[in-house]
Amino acid sequence: GQSLEQPSEVTAVEGAIVQINCTYQTSGFYGLSWYQQHDGGAPTFLSYNALDGLEETGRFSSFLSRSDSYGYLLLQELQMKDSASYFCPGSYGGSQGNLIFGKGTKLSVKP
Amino acid sequence: DSGVTQTPKHLITATGQRVTLRCSPRSGDLSVYWYQQSLDQGLQFLIQYYNGEERAKGNILERFSAQQFPDLHSELNLSSLELGDSALYFCASSREGLYNSPLHFGNGTRLTVT
Numbered sequence: 001g002q003s004l005e006q007p008s009e010v011t012a013v014e015g016a017i018v019q020i021n022c023t024y025q026t027s028g029f030y031g032l033s034w035y036q037q038h039d040g041g042a043p044t045f046l047s048y049n050a051l052d053g054l055e056e057t058g059r060f061s062s063f064l065s066r067s068d069s070y071g072y073l074l075l076q077e078l079q080m081k082d083s084a085s086y087f088c089p090g091s092y093g094g095s096q097g098n099l100i101f102g103k104g105t106k107l108s109v110k111p
Numbered sequence: 112d113s114g115v116t117q118t119p120k121h122l123i124t125a126t127g128q129r130v131t132l133r134c135s136p137r138s139g140d141l142s143v144y145w146y147q148q149s150l151d152q153g154l155q156f157l158i159q160y161y162n163g164e165e166r167a168k169g170n171i172l173e174r175f176s177a178q179q180f181p182d183l184h185s186e187l188n189l190s191s192l193e194l195g196d197s198a199l200y201f202c203a204s205s206r207e208g209l210y211n212s213p214l215h216f217g218n219g220t221r222l223t224v225t
Contacts, residue, residue, distance in 0.1 A: 031211060042113060042201060043154065045213035087154065091211070099214070101146070103153030 004102055006088055011108045012078055020073045020105045022088035030091040032071045034062050037104065038084045046073070046086075075107075083109045114138065117202050117217035125225055129190040132220045136183055136204030142166065143185040144205075144214060145177055149198040160185055161207075192224045 004024040012018040024032065031050035035043040047055055049064035049071060061074040075082055085104040092100075114137035124130055136143050145157040156169035160179035171177075174192075179185045189196060199219045205212035 033213070035214075037154075042216035042218050043203075043214075044113070044216070048211055048213065050211060099144075099156060101154035101156070 004088060004090055004100060006086075006102070006105045008103065009106045009108070011110060013110050014078055014080060016078050017074065017076050018078060018107065020075075020086050020088075020107065022071045022073075024069055024071070024088070024090040026066075026069045028092040029066070029069075032062070032064050033089050033091065033099070034060075034073045035087045035089065035101070036084050037087065043087065043101070078109050080109050080111065083107060113215040113217060115202060115204050115215050115217035117200075117220050119220060120218065121221050121223075123223045123225065124192060126192055126194060128192050128224075129188065130192065130222065132187040132189070132200055132202075132222075134185045134187070134202030134204075134217060136185070136202075137215050140204035140206055140215070141183065142205045142207065142212070143179055143183070144203040145171075145185070145187050146201040146203065146216075147198050148201060148219075154201070157187070189222070194224050197222055197224045 006022045033048045034046040037043040047062040049062050054063045059076045064071045085106050087101045087104040089099040089101045116135040118133045142161045144159045148154045157171040158177050159167040163179050174190050177187045199221050201216050201219045203214040203216045205214050
């Protein structure tokens with residue numbers, strides 16, 4: 001089956017830049033999504049990468065390298081409200097039904 | 112607000128019982144997904160429906176079943192409940208259910224089995 005790896009926890013300070021890495025299995029891979037989830041809240045969609053390169057949306061950017069089976073989420077000008085869990089589910093087999101979220105990365109932003 | 116509505120928000124029940132969780136997708140979305148989130152297992156995919164038909168199945172137990180109705184709302188039925196079924200259950204919807212369709216999650220139903 002599909003699997004992914006991302007760090008369980010990351011800590012950074014307000015105003016800094018943080019990168020959350022994600023590696024995934026390549027078999028049947030279509031693209032990589034990123035979702036944010038605050039404690040007790042619903043996951044919300046941040047970005048989707050199907051092609052190599054960087055996608056920028058405001059303070060957040062997402063990168064994909066298909067040759068390295070690797071992606072990352074870059075958060076700039078960190079704010080306290082960015083403290084949340086971040087998931088990088090990969091899409092496999094052409095259907096979102098194969099989105100594997102895993103346990104995510106818990107980001108803690110300190111003042 | 113994602114536009115996905117889940118009811119109830121909280122549910123407390125005893126072991127051995129059966130419960131039904133309900134989800135109304137965003138207007139226009141044809142695909143509905145169910146996820147289970149517990150502290151030790153993370154966010155786990157259970158099942159996906161597209162326009163009334165089962166599209167994909169994940170780690171859904173045989174005690175659990177789901178369906179999507181003609182009006183596109185969905186229900187997740189959990190029976191013979193065990194303590195380990197206590198979790199947050201999310202419903203999500205997407206326009207087409209294809210790989211590049213973002214999922215829009217509801218606020219979840221928190222199930223506590225005592």
